[in-house]
Amino acid sequence: MATTRKASPTVTPPEELGTTSDLDVPGTSSPSKITDEQIAALVAESTPLAGPTVAPPAVGVDAAGAVTATWRNNVKIDALWTIDETRNAFVRVVGVGWRKIYNGRDGSYQALTTLASQARQTSRPVNLREEADGMIYEIYLW
Helix, strand or coil: CCCCCCCCCCCCCCCCCCCCCCCCCCCCCCCCCCCHHHHHHHHHHHCCCCCCCCCCCCCCCCCCCCCCCEEEEEECEEEEEECCCCCCEEEEECCCEEEEECCCCHHHHHHHHHHHHHHHHHCCCEEEEECCCCEEEEEEEC
16 A cells, blocks of 8 residues: 655744743734745645635735725635734735734634635635724635
């Protein structure tokens, strides 16, 4: 019987910020910078039989200088990042970059993380609402 060898990770997890004392504030870490080529390599490595079926949409308005919410329609989530801290997760939106998931309540955090994970796993486009603080507050997955 033939055996298959699984590939080992090519990107190491980001270093923790600060120390591990009880005085540190949880939820303050963020993902390290990663290039589009590294994301494409990771996606190709983890899903060798599947690939993107929809071309990335045009980039929407940048919310960094916005005062109100920005809706991003038909965008794809191609990566997720979490760490062992209370409600601290980021998603990488194609053409936009890393955005933090709203972390105000356990229920909403869990629902948004689940939707983002499903969108990443199925390569389905989403509509999402990003507030001026840079966090994602709503995700609609079709």
